[in-house]
Amino acid sequence: MTVDRRTVLRTTVKLAALASAGGLLTACGDTGRRRADPGSFAVRPGPVDPSGTVDPAWPAGEGPASPSPTASAPTADGPAPDGAAARAAASAPPVPPVLPPLAAGTPFEVAYGPRTGRNVALTCHGSGDPALATALLETAEKRGVGLTVMVVGSWLDQQPQMARRILDGGHELGNHTQNHQNISAMSPDRARDEIAQCAERLQRLTGSIGRWFRPSAAQYATPMVREQARAVGYEHVLAFDVDPRDYADPTAAELQRRVLNSVRGGSVVALHLGHRCTVDALPGILDGLAKAGLTPVTASRLCA
DSSP states (O other), X not given: XXXXXXXXXXXXXXXXXXXHHTTOOSOOOBSSOOOOOOSOOSSOOOOBOTTSOSOTTOBSSSSOSSOOXXXXXXXXXXXXXXXXXXXXHHXXXXXXXXXXXXXXXXXXXESBOOTTSXXXXXXXXXXXXXXXXXXXXXXXXXXXXXXXXXXXXXXXXXXXXXXXXXXXXXXXXXXXXXSOOOGGGSOHHHHHHHHHHHHHHHHHHHSSOOSEEOOTTOSSOOHHHHHHXXXXXXXXXXXXXXXXXXXXXXXXXXXXXXXXXXXXXXBEEEEETTOHHHHHHHHHHHHHHHHTTOEEEOHHHHTO
């Protein structure tokens, strides 16, 4: 009897999420006071699981949301659909990921989770070489770890397949603007457009704009950026409290040291896809977190 590796991984991720959910507190770090919503949302985020027991990144079912239009093998129920039926199935809207509800009182901008808890969130700015991105995802998946990828919209234009690849690996997706420019220096209209363009791509590719927005070229969102994120439809901004600067390509050993010397319960760590040092350092980072009694989870699990 053989066991599919993805099935094992999915079970591992879900069990880890279930084990950690009971110990989470009901507050997350905030970098400012919550303000009233200035208006209606442009697009809607994905569904929320009311039970809170479903891993945030796994959509209903397995594999990509739409079947391949080129599939021709017969199924248990009969032959594969003809070309017209396959094309219709492939054009069906993608199934959005199911997210756990966040704890009551979760602030609009989250910089860290409960400090008395033992969970941490490893987040990644999403762009760069897709081969390196895939290697990082696979490294995390082998350990049953879900990452939170704050994706750049222009990267999705070049690598649209990565959206489903990230979700199907048990990870979470968020918005990191369309072009990764200094959003804090933009006009309100331009900043909103940067957020909305990336949100549109996430909606089209995954069925959801994602729960989290992270400003580009900034650790925290300015009041103006917060307002524009709300206008697009985001209820939460995801900042971070640990920045090991892996974008500068330190050695793997140095990157591990930076992360492990700074991380503590509730931390949100900012890493990057597309850097070899991050791929090489991740196993040691995960080992160090385990030794310290810390559990890496997605951002939604951190604040569930």
